Each structure stands twice: as C-alpha cells, then as structure tokens.
Amino acid sequence: MQHLDLHERPPEQIRHVYKKYQKMKPAHLDTDEDLVTLTSLSHAALPDRVHVVRELDAEPDIVSVLTKVGLHIIPSLLPAQVQSALLSRLLHRDLSNPAHLTNIHAHYNITYPPAQSSFFALPRSSQDPVATPLDPNIHKPLTVAQLLDKKMRWTTLGHQYDWTAKTYPESRPPPFPVDIKTLLESIFTHTKAEAAIVNLYSPGDTLSVHRDVAEASSHGLVSVSLGCDAVFVVGTGDKVLSLRIQSGCAVYMSGPSRFAWHGVPQIVAGTCPPCLQDWPGGSLHESVDxxxxxxxMAGKRVNLNVRQMWD
Incomplete structure (x- = not known):
C-alpha cells in the first residue's frame, strides 16, 4: 500500500489536458483526435495505448493494458434494463437513506421522505422546504426541485468519507447495499465493495483532478457511468489518456493506475441514451406518480465510484 500526500498538486501535463477539455465546445469533441470514444471504434481500430476488456472472466493482465498504467475500460458493460434498475436503487433508495452522508449535510438539515419512499415521490412543484439551513444568514431553504435539480452533488455508501477532514471516521458505517455489492463483486472479483461515492452531475459541472488515496487498500477502483457522456482524463506523470465515457460503461483502475490522477472536465449535454431519458418515469412502484x-435523467450523469477499504 502506497502512502501518498492528499494535498499534493497534480502534474502540469494532466492539468493542461484537463483545462483543454474543460474549455472545449461540445461540438468539437467528435473531431478531437486525442479523445478516445470507445463505443464508436471497432476493436481493431482502437489506439495502441488502449486495451478494451470485453469480458472480465478473470483479472486482466495489468502490465500490458494501457501504457503500463493498468487501466481497464469496459464499454457497454451494463444493459439498459440493468442501468435503469441501478439508478432506482441509487437514487430512490440510497439517496433517501438518512444514514448516507451527502454534500448538503455540511450546511443543511434534510427532511427525508418516509421509509421505502423517495425524494422523487414528492411533487416537483412543491414549495415546502426539504432542506433547512444550519445558518439561515448564509443559506436559504431548499425545495425538493432545488435539491434534486442542482444542489445535490453526491452521496456516500458504506464507509462515509469525511471530505472536510479527508479521512474516514472511526464510527461504524451503515452497511453497503447488498444488491449493488453483489452485482459489482460478481464482475470485479478482485475488489470488495466497501465504500462508494455516488456523484450527480449536470452539464457545466466538473470534477477536479485528484487521486483516491484515503483507503488503506491497493485493490482496484470501480467506476460505473449512467446517463450523459463525460470526458474523463487519467494519467500518471506525463502519460495522460482522455476518454469519452458513455452510459453503461465502466472503468477499473488497478495496479499502477489505482493511484493515478484523474478528473472529469466536462459533461456532454444531450447525450443521455434513450433508454434512460424518461427516468424516473416508470421506475418506482405504480402507486406513486x-x-x-x-x-x-435526460440532463444528468450519475457516476458510482466504489473502492475497497483494506487489503
């Protein structure tokens, strides 16, 4: 297990690539020669630096995958039905679980819907606050539309990472959702699903370049994307790869890439696949309108990033 500085600045090269795609107009992404769009390329036409894993029957060879970085890219891993079911579990159930921390908790108290219900079961037009500020002089109350359309940016599963202290608390965490754990561990057999962050993005949102180094484990990171396309940059030192990640795709960062620098400089508007565009329509029990x-979901990207806590 490596011991890396949580506060170290990312290398200049990946910061340069990140800024390039942060500023790039979406219309220019299709013609950018450095951006790898996996689902639009045949296996034979992929660049030499990219190795696409079609099936994960066993741990792929880490050294030879991607310029000795160990990055595994699995396009179209989850079929449409599984993507929709996973969204429902993440956003109906887990987002509405008071045991799971969110970015909102730093400044608000949240009024959760009844057990077995969802924030999406509340009328979108409701003006009743679902989040009241800890300091009313600084923040205003939030309606459910304000919460879900823009303010809610992430929630945690399993071990609850403290983003202020940049560490995991010693208190006992809520259990990691069994169904999601079973799904991921059946595919990524070398990583135990013990902690996760669920990111909610809209076009215009970004994730700055960083490394995931808080866990005492060198086992691979699992990242699953749902909804709109995202530009994902990842690198070690002067080796940087730029990917256009689409709904249902997964990235597995193992070996040397476990602690690689990575970030999301752009969410591409209007790219949510048809199978998810109407979500959450039809995704909850029939008695709920x-x-x-x-x-x-047509204007969102949801990313599930999962890690193992200890070797």
Missing amino acids: LDDWKGW
Whole structure:
C-alpha cells in the first residue's frame, strides 16, 4: 500500500489536458483526435495505448493494458434494463437513506421522505422546504426541485468519507447495499465493495483532478457511468489518456493506475441514451406518480465510484 500526500498538486501535463477539455465546445469533441470514444471504434481500430476488456472472466493482465498504467475500460458493460434498475436503487433508495452522508449535510438539515419512499415521490412543484439551513444568514431553504435539480452533488455508501477532514471516521458505517455489492463483486472479483461515492452531475459541472488515496487498500477502483457522456482524463506523470465515457460503461483502475490522477472536465449535454431519458418515469412502484419528474435523467450523469477499504 502506497502512502501518498492528499494535498499534493497534480502534474502540469494532466492539468493542461484537463483545462483543454474543460474549455472545449461540445461540438468539437467528435473531431478531437486525442479523445478516445470507445463505443464508436471497432476493436481493431482502437489506439495502441488502449486495451478494451470485453469480458472480465478473470483479472486482466495489468502490465500490458494501457501504457503500463493498468487501466481497464469496459464499454457497454451494463444493459439498459440493468442501468435503469441501478439508478432506482441509487437514487430512490440510497439517496433517501438518512444514514448516507451527502454534500448538503455540511450546511443543511434534510427532511427525508418516509421509509421505502423517495425524494422523487414528492411533487416537483412543491414549495415546502426539504432542506433547512444550519445558518439561515448564509443559506436559504431548499425545495425538493432545488435539491434534486442542482444542489445535490453526491452521496456516500458504506464507509462515509469525511471530505472536510479527508479521512474516514472511526464510527461504524451503515452497511453497503447488498444488491449493488453483489452485482459489482460478481464482475470485479478482485475488489470488495466497501465504500462508494455516488456523484450527480449536470452539464457545466466538473470534477477536479485528484487521486483516491484515503483507503488503506491497493485493490482496484470501480467506476460505473449512467446517463450523459463525460470526458474523463487519467494519467500518471506525463502519460495522460482522455476518454469519452458513455452510459453503461465502466472503468477499473488497478495496479499502477489505482493511484493515478484523474478528473472529469466536462459533461456532454444531450447525450443521455434513450433508454434512460424518461427516468424516473416508470421506475418506482405504480402507486406513486412520477410524471413531475419524467425526463429528469435526460440532463444528468450519475457516476458510482466504489473502492475497497483494506487489503
């Protein structure tokens, strides 16, 4: 297990690539020669620096995968039905679980819906606050539309990472959702799903370049994307790869890439696949009317990033 500085600045080369795609107009992404769009290329046409894993029957060879970085890219891993089911579990159930921390908790108290329900079961037009500020002089109350459309940026599963202290608390965490754990560990057999962050992005949102170094484990990181496309940059030193990640794709950062620098400089508007564009319509039990929220996912990207805590 490496011991890396949480506060170290990323290398100049990856920061340069990140800024390039942060500023790039979406219309220019399709013609950018350095951006690898996996699903639009045949296996034979992929650049030499990219090795696409079609099936993960066993741990792929780490050294030879990607310029000795150990990055595994699995396009179209999850079929449409599984993507929709996973969204429902993450956003209906897990986002509505009071045991799971969110970015909102730093400044707000949240009023959660009843057990077995969802924030999406609340009328989108409701003006009743679901989040009240800890300091009303600084923040205003949030309606459910304000919360879900823009303010909610992430929630945690399993071990609850403290982003202020940049560490995991010693208190006992809520259990990692068994169904999601079973799904991921059946595919990525060398990583135990013990902690996760669920990121909610809109076009215009970014994730700055960083390394995931808080866990005492060198086992691979699992990242699954749902919804709109994202530009993902990853690198070690002067080796940087730029990928256009699409819904249902997964990235597995193992070996040397476990502690690689990575970030998301752009979410590409209008690219959510048709199978998810109407979500959450039809995704909850029939007695709940979700017409207010139909099409919410058309302008979102949801990313599930999972890690193992200890070797």
